[in-house]
Amino acid sequence: MNNELDIIDNLEELERFLISIEDGGLGLKDVAGVALATNNTDGRPFIAVLDDKHQLLLGRWVSQEVYENGKDLVRNGPKRTKH
Structure with missing residues (x-):
């Protein structure tokens, strides 16, 4: 979350992000889930991609x-939608 300009600011972009996670397009290994959360320091909201731990x-x-x-x-x- 180092890039301050890389903010998901609409639901369509959130959906594209979730699809890219499901499709493995981000190259992440051992993805177990996603969650909306807030930063403990400043309360900013973010989406977290989590592993099984x-x-x-x-x-x-x-x-x-x-x-x-x-x-x-x-x-x-x-x-x-299924093609």
């Missing part, structure tokens, strides 16, 4: 709107 594999800042309105999308997963 609940260790952070990847985090991306999200806007307050995405944090408030994206919980169902994170909980239930993206609603992709």
Whole structure:
């Protein structure tokens, strides 16, 4: 989460991010889940990609709107259509 400009600021972008995790497009190993969380230091919201030991594999800042309105999308997963 070092790139302050790399913020997910709408639900469509959040859905694309979740799909890329599911598809393995980010090259992450041992992904067990994702969660919306807040930074303990400053309260900023982010999406966390976690391994099976609940260790952070990847985090991306999200806007307050995405944090408030994206919980169902994170909980239930993206609603992709099958081709």
